[in-house]
Amino acid sequence: MKDLLKWVMYGAVFAVPFVLLLVSSTMFFPYITGKNFAFRILVEIGFTAWLLLMLIDRAYRPQLSYILYAILGLLGVMLLANLFGEYSPKSFWSNYERMEGWVTLLHFSMYFVVLGSALTNEKLWNRFFNIALVAGAIMSLYALAQASGIYDISQGTSWRVDGRLGNSSYLGVYMLFHIFIAGWLFIRAKSRNVKFVYGGLIALFIYILTQTGTRGAVYGLIGGSILSFLYLAIMAPKGAAIKKWALGGFLAVVLLVCGMWSIRDTEFVKNNPALDRFTGTTLAEGNIRFTVWQMALEGVKERPILGWGQENFSYVFNKYYDPALYGAEPWYDRTHNIFMDWLIAGGILGLVAYLAVLVSGLWYSVLRPFYVRIKNGVEEYVHFSVYEQALILGLLAAYMFHNLFVFDNLASWIFYAVVLALIHSRVSYEWMTISNFTIDRDMWNKLAVPSGVAVLFVVIYFVNIPSIQAAQNIIDAYRATTPSAKLEKFETAFNRGGLGDQEIFEQSVQVSAQLYGNPSTSEDDKEKIVKLYKELEEKMMSKKPNDARLHIIASNFYRITGDLNSAMTSLNTAEELSPNKQTIKEEQGVVYMMAGKSEEALERFQTAYLLDERNEKGKVRLAAAYLFADKQKEFEVLLDLETLSDNPSLLSAVVNEPLLLSIAYQKKNYSLLELIIEERVVASPLDTGLRTNLSALYFEQGQYIKAKEVIEKAIEDIPEFKSEGEALLKEIDSMQN
Numbered sequence: 001m002k003d004l005l006k007w008v009m010y011g012a013v014f015a016v017p018f019v020l021l022l023v024s025s026t027m028f029f030p031y032i033t034g035k036n037f038a039f040r041i042l043v044e045i046g047f048t049a050w051l052l053l054m055l056i057d058r059a060y061r062p063q064l065s066y067i068l069y070a071i072l073g074l075l076g077v078m079l080l081a082n083l084f085g086e087y088s089p090k091s092f093w094s095n096y097e098r099m100e101g102w103v104t105l106l107h108f109s110m111y112f113v114v115l116g117s118a119l120t121n122e123k124l125w126n127r128f129f130n131i132a133l134v135a136g137a138i139m140s141l142y143a144l145a146q147a148s149g150i151y152d153i154s155q156g157t158s159w160r161v162d163g164r165l166g167n168s169s170y171l172g173v174y175m176l177f178h179i180f181i182a183g184w185l186f187i188r189a190k191s192r193n194v195k196f197v198y199g200g201l202i203a204l205f206i207y208i209l210t211q212t213g214t215r216g217a218v219y220g221l222i223g224g225s226i227l228s229f230l231y232l233a234i235m236a237p238k239g240a241a242i243k244k245w246a247l248g249g250f251l252a253v254v255l256l257v258c259g260m261w262s263i264r265d266t267e268f269v270k271n272n273p274a275l276d277r278f279t280g281t282t283l284a285e286g287n288i289r290f291t292v293w294q295m296a297l298e299g300v301k302e303r304p305i306l307g308w309g310q311e312n313f314s315y316v317f318n319k320y321y322d323p324a325l326y327g328a329e330p331w332y333d334r335t336h337n338i339f340m341d342w343l344i345a346g347g348i349l350g351l352v353a354y355l356a357v358l359v360s361g362l363w364y365s366v367l368r369p370f371y372v373r374i375k376n377g378v379e380e381y382v383h384f385s386v387y388e389q390a391l392i393l394g395l396l397a398a399y400m401f402h403n404l405f406v407f408d409n410l411a412s413w414i415f416y417a418v419v420l421a422l423i424h425s426r427v428s429y430e431w432m433t434i435s436n437f438t439i440d441r442d443m444w445n446k447l448a449v450p451s452g453v454a455v456l457f458v459v460i461y462f463v464n465i466p467s468i469q470a471a472q473n474i475i476d477a478y479r480a481t482t483p484s485a486k487l488e489k490f491e492t493a494f495n496r497g498g499l500g501d502q503e504i505f506e507q508s509v510q511v512s513a514q515l516y517g518n519p520s521t522s523e524d525d526k527e528k529i530v531k532l533y534k535e536l537e538e539k540m541m542s543k544k545p546n547d548a549r550l551h552i553i554a555s556n557f558y559r560i561t562g563d564l565n566s567a568m569t570s571l572n573t574a575e576e577l578s579p580n581k582q583t584i585k586e587e588q589g590v591v592y593m594m595a596g597k598s599e600e601a602l603e604r605f606q607t608a609y610l611l612d613e614r615n616e617k618g619k620v621r622l623a624a625a626y627l628f629a630d631k632q633k634e635f636e637v638l639l640d641l642e643t644l645s646d647n648p649s650l651l652s653a654v655v656n657e658p659l660l661l662s663i664a665y666q667k668k669n670y671s672l673l674e675l676i677i678e679e680r681v682v683a684s685p686l687d688t689g690l691r692t693n694l695s696a697l698y699f700e701q702g703q704y705i706k707a708k709e710v711i712e713k714a715i716e717d718i719p720e721f722k723s724e725g726e727a728l729l730k731e732i733d734s735m736q737n
Helices: 002-019 033-056 066-083 088-093 101-118 122-147 168-188 192-212 215-235 241-262 273-279 283-302 313-319 323-327 338-376 386-402 410-427 441-479 483-495 501-517 523-543 548-561 564-577 582-594 598-610 616-628 632-638 641-646 648-655 658-666 670-683 688-700 704-717 719-736
Strands: none
Touching: 002 033, 002 101, 002 122, 002 410, 033 101, 033 410, 033 441, 066 088, 066 101, 066 338, 066 410, 088 101, 101 410, 122 168, 122 192, 122 410, 168 192, 168 215, 168 386, 168 410, 192 215, 192 273, 215 241, 215 273, 215 386, 241 273, 241 386, 283 313, 283 323, 283 338, 313 338, 313 548, 323 616, 338 386, 338 410, 386 410, 441 483, 441 501, 483 501, 483 523, 501 523, 501 548, 523 548, 548 564, 548 582, 564 582, 582 598, 582 616, 598 616, 616 632, 616 648, 616 658, 641 648, 641 670, 648 670, 658 670, 670 688, 688 704, 688 719, 704 719
């Protein structure tokens, strides 16, 4: 049994790096869910096997270090913060998009404990690191295929590779850790050929990192490298050749950075997307995040000690929303700064607990060896070579710099646990209470092992299976071909009681609204749609009454189904929860428009625009409200069509605003319609629908010659439009006559 448990424990531990290669197309958020569920299940299996092993074999008993204390402290603080936070269920279980929360923190801790207890010598660590590099090489090959156009990039821009992680920033920090792993094995390798292999992998990982376009990770790598070289140059033994090499490396990195900066305006840099991105960074680009951080600080002031609980920043974002964010994405669930995130999640205690983990790792690997050697000259506490110290220092500095602008994900959690466990395995000391514990072998065989296996299956099921099934049900709902089948799948997903209840609700509402607005949907199906929606809404609102986003979603559904009173009630509640958010006031204006209340609509759009008059979209929507209220003079003062070409950004806002286009059609404002559609034709010259609409617009005004010219030009520009265009020309002639 012991041998079997060893195989299970080591198999689970060594398999974890490969879960990041998984993409589960049958589950909601395919780049997130499959990886996380696989990680959790493997950790649960590995932890159970280790727990049973350590009961009977002292060699696997956990040992103590400040790192272990710090991680347990973080777990405890966040348990309290989540219990007393804004919405505990999400704090513990997170959602499908992130899959973090306390349950991930717990699995991170379990993985750390197993790694630190199972990998007890350099041979095992080398095996683990080499296996991790195999997974990293596979990830890199996939990213190279994306860079060369063989595989599509799943998210981001056309050039920012994301490998099998689905997010270029996630791949960036993943490569950062793998550069460290390859570097660690490089300095420990004795064969020149082996060093060549590891050196090649380092070069490959650095290249992939640059192709992710992840500025935080790249700048972190540069800063971490400079720090590592400086540390080596200062701390290496006197007369060691590495001092000169380290100084040379330091100067090389500095000169490279200065050189790239000096040529940042040249065509060579401008024509290279990666170089242009890294050298063109300005403080102005951080304005949105700086604003979000200011909002976060307001939330910290309100709950300074234990914060709001994990996964609850959205409440702070809504409550303290700054209208200056009009151009940013409407919903933030992270501050995009790891220290702010922990302040929000756990307050001051949470941030201190998180930093304690980092500081304890630095203490053992860098600070204590330095202190002991310099002050006491005692060598038994020096557990790391100067090369290893430099590597760890550089990695942790780079990782933390990267996290100044983003947040952790499964890839960073896994390898942060690996680095901490590596340090812990070197410096930990015997835990006497645990070490002296004994258990009867017969009791272990007959009670402990069966009980442990039984508990494992229960944990795997309740922690993972319902949520996995619900994630699959969401995809099944989208693939279903009838309204009834779609609704049934969403209802099944919601009732499973797994994580992501709000996401299931939001997806069901989105699909339900589309079905309701489809002319082919029967009245019977529409009744079913409304009935299911109200059932789910009642459940969600009872759980999260203070979530402004839910109330906006509710208002959109009611607006589509024609229940304007309920739509306005939901929006009024949303406004109470997020008083400075322009989109809520504009949605109120739209509902008033639908009810024919032009003055009330105008007041709402005015209020939204005055929150920040730099908001050009808000300006255009206010102009639409003036047009709807038949206030042509006010419309012209606000929006001078004759001078729009002098303001490209405002012109773009006019051309692309659907509300303005709709009201222009309704009010027969032909000059505005011509401007919008003509500009759209210029932007999309191969769109035959736009050409046809422009021709119809001219025809409606009696400008038959212009109407025909548009179609003739379309036939000339788009040969495949010829037969349809000629038929339209005949139709224009016949109707004209």
